[in-house]
Amino acid sequence: MVSKSQIKLITSLNQKKYRQQHGLFVVEGIKGVEEFLNSHFKLHSLFTMEGFFDEQENKEHVSENELKKISFLKTPQKALAIFEIPKVSKTEKKGLQLVVDDLRDPGNLGTLIRLCDWFNIENLVCSKQTVDCYNPKVIQATMGSITRVNVIYTDLYEYLKAEDLPVYGAFMNGVSVYDAVLPKEAILILGNEANGISSEIENAVTHKISIPQFGTSTTESLNVAIAGAILVSEFKRR
Amino acid sequence: MVSKSQIKLITSLNQKKYRQQHGLFVVEGIKGVEEFLNSHFKLHSLFTMEGFFDEQENKEHVSENELKKISFLKTPQKALAIFEIPKVSKTEKKGLQLVVDDLRDPGNLGTLIRLCDWFNIENLVCSKQTVDCYNPKVIQATMGSITRVNVIYTDLYEYLKAEDLPVYGAFMNGVSVYDAVLPKEAILILGNEANGISSEIENAVTHKISIPQFGTSTTESLNVAIAGAILVSEFKRR
Numbered sequence: 001m002v003s004k005s006q007i008k009l010i011t012s013l014n015q016k017k018y019r020q021q022h023g024l025f026v027v028e029g030i031k032g033v034e035e036f037l038n039s040h041f042k043l044h045s046l047f048t049m050e051g052f053f054d055e056q057e058n059k060e061h062v063s064e065n066e067l068k069k070i071s072f073l074k075t076p077q078k079a080l081a082i083f084e085i086p087k088v089s090k091t092e093k094k095g096l097q098l099v100v101d102d103l104r105d106p107g108n109l110g111t112l113i114r115l116c117d118w119f120n121i122e123n124l125v126c127s128k129q130t131v132d133c134y135n136p137k138v139i140q141a142t143m144g145s146i147t148r149v150n151v152i153y154t155d156l157y158e159y160l161k162a163e164d165l166p167v168y169g170a171f172m173n174g175v176s177v178y179d180a181v182l183p184k185e186a187i188l189i190l191g192n193e194a195n196g197i198s199s200e201i202e203n204a205v206t207h208k209i210s211i212p213q214f215g216t217s218t219t220e221s222l223n224v225a226i227a228g229a230i231l232v233s234e235f236k237r238r
Numbered sequence: 239m240v241s242k243s244q245i246k247l248i249t250s251l252n253q254k255k256y257r258q259q260h261g262l263f264v265v266e267g268i269k270g271v272e273e274f275l276n277s278h279f280k281l282h283s284l285f286t287m288e289g290f291f292d293e294q295e296n297k298e299h300v301s302e303n304e305l306k307k308i309s310f311l312k313t314p315q316k317a318l319a320i321f322e323i324p325k326v327s328k329t330e331k332k333g334l335q336l337v338v339d340d341l342r343d344p345g346n347l348g349t350l351i352r353l354c355d356w357f358n359i360e361n362l363v364c365s366k367q368t369v370d371c372y373n374p375k376v377i378q379a380t381m382g383s384i385t386r387v388n389v390i391y392t393d394l395y396e397y398l399k400a401e402d403l404p405v406y407g408a409f410m411n412g413v414s415v416y417d418a419v420l421p422k423e424a425i426l427i428l429g430n431e432a433n434g435i436s437s438e439i440e441n442a443v444t445h446k447i448s449i450p451q452f453g454t455s456t457t458e459s460l461n462v463a464i465a466g467a468i469l470v471s472e473f474k475r476r
Contacts, residue, residue, distance in 0.1 A: 214358035
């Protein structure tokens with residue numbers, strides 16, 4: 001049974017303002033909820049259809065119709081949970097750090113979090129204007145990876161000023177990443193989908209790199225998550 | 239002015255059945271429509287708000303409200319055009335050929351078409367069950383790249399049997415792509431989002447490759463378009 005006040009709370013969590021006010025966010029689907037239950041995230045409440053999460057205490061059984069009322073998905077996925085937004089701080093781990101400057105698309109951020117998880121990049125540093133990582137669409141796209149990556153929102157300019165690692169940035173006119181010297185410890189910055197890296201942040205970049213375009217076509221750019229994947233792979237393969 | 243029969247035709251083109259029946263598909267947005275107008279695709283009709291495509295003949299001016307009635311987008315993008323679906327045949331060009339086995343997500347197919355365009359892969363060969371490349375969401379995701387890539391739907395098993403190139407397939411348990419010998423002329427197969435490459439097609443694979451997972455996490459897989467990007471980049475960089 002889902003009460004009116006619960007429906008009101010859950011639907012409000014589609015908006016960043018209310019996620020921040022309540023310190024809560026939503027996870028949907030059996031697999032996604034399981035990943036969060038097995039992580040450091042703290043459960044606030046769990047709504048599930050019968051036959052799932054039998055061993056979990058403090059759950060509420062819901063019908064398919066009730067689930068439809070609280071789900072953000074077109075096709076609700078049998079379970080929906082609310083978790084607490086944790087305090088995240090950057091680990092001191094060295095290696096490659098990924099930075100995004102005003103990324104706007106939830107799918108792109110989610111895909112990059114999954115990429116960090118795969119390539120063991122512990123910290124993903126985001127400008128304050130970057131889409132919120134607790135947005136339901138980002139959570140969905142991360143496929144649980146966000147439980148294993150620290151996503152930090154901060155003033156990028158101040159952050160970069162305080163770091164003494166070489167700073168690589170993805171630019172159309174950069175040096176080919178295939179020819180570049182790529183150290184094990186570095187910062188890699190990806191820019192906004194439409195405008196790339198902002199001029200303020202460009203000033204902090206010490207090495208401009210790019211992915212060479214083959215052929216003669218007029219393609220303007222690669223999707224930012226695709227470009228990020230190719231660049232991260234280049235850093236990690238060496 | 240948009241007539242009722244035009245509205246009916248356009249909205250029907252959201253479905254593959256009607257796209258095939260009419261041999262037509264929809265492109266939205268100024269930039270997207272421009273890319274198709276400057277390509278080998280044949281225009282059927284163009285609906286645009288005033289102030290755009292002034293030099294184009296045979297266009298119809300529409301109001302914002304009319305555009306809302308025919309658009310597949312939440313926020314209509316000032317112009318919508320219908321183009322004819324061309325007869326596509328594989329070029330004889332050698333090099334790397336990308337093959338997808340039952341890809342289902344329109345965004346993934348669109349992103350891979352854009353990837354092919356960037357890396358000058360002329361032919362993208364799809365199993366018959368793969369999502370239709372004239373699906374409006376695919377067209378949107380390709381950002382015009384589909385005008386420069388041949389997307390061919392065929393019986394994959396028959397197609398692979400007739401080719402004598404080495405066949406590489408992306409598998410979780412394959413040889414690290416960073417260590418593999420990658421020839422300039424080859425076929426690279428990517429599988430379905432949930433199930434990977436089907437067992438029938440697996441039989442045709444001569445080299446199983448994978449992207450090594452760094453770190454100790456339990457991430458199950460990379461997004462297929464991300465994996466495709468890293469693998470294609472490895473073939474092309476050498």
